[in-house]
Amino acid sequence: MPYDRTFNWEPSRRWVRGYKGAVAVVDSRAAVLVWEPGHPVPRYAFPEADVRTDLLRPAENPPAGTHEGATRFFDLVVDGEVAYNAAFEYPDLPGYLSLEWFQRAEPVLDRWLEEEEEIFVHPRDPYKRVDPIPSSRHVRIEIGGQVVADSREPVLLYETGLPTRYYIPPKDVNFDLLVPTDTHTRCPYKGQASYWSLREPVEGVPADVAWAYPDPIPAAAAIKDHVAFYNEVVDIVVDGVKEERPVTLFTTRLAEN
Structure with missing residues (x-):
């Protein structure tokens, strides 16, 4: 690189x-x-x-x-x-x-x-990989003590320089706790994302905490409609083990929202 x-x-x-x-x-x-x-x-x-x-x-x-x-x-x-x-x-x-x-x-x-x-956004870096891999790990997403998603069919997205993102099938997400927003972003490796915020705000959790790609580019087709959450601000439990919240290039921006 x-x-x-x-x-x-x-x-x-x-x-x-x-x-x-x-x-x-x-x-x-x-x-x-x-x-x-x-x-x-x-x-x-x-x-x-x-x-x-x-x-x-x-x-x-x-x-x-x-x-x-x-x-x-x-x-x-x-x-x-x-x-x-x-x-x-x-x-x-x-x-x-x-x-x-x-x-x-x-x-x-x-x-x-x-x-x-x-x-979109910028040229794709040939030294960066984005690998969405279907998994049978048990992934649970908790926010403010509430379970927002619970799945044994996640897609794990491994992206160079970022923590593993856990994309959850929509059937395993509790959308009653979420509300869609008007936010959209583009990623050169995945496509255009749509976002959700918590229906009832939780201290320390910013807006647009969850996202999905309704129409990803072909290389990321496995994450279509799956929902991911920012590891930086939510609690993620994988196979019974709670993961540490990572510090990433998004951490400061999330703290400001």
């Missing part, structure tokens, strides 16, 4: 396209994956010839000190709509352009494809 304190890049053999509306701004079979220091997920950079540079103009107000010292920034103009600082060049990758993708309030492009599959 690329070291997270240095600038790394490697070729990708995937055909990558990015669209603004119906306009293909990027169409490349020679993309490279780039890992910036301190960023846990990669982004793509593309040969300039594979980017619609006719839609780019020098940035009016380029940001300083971002993207490993990039000094060349470009605004993207499509059908009169401007996305500022949408593209940039890494000093260590001359001749390649990267487009802003994630961590922006408004996305630069509307749609990204790897081959014919739409991808």
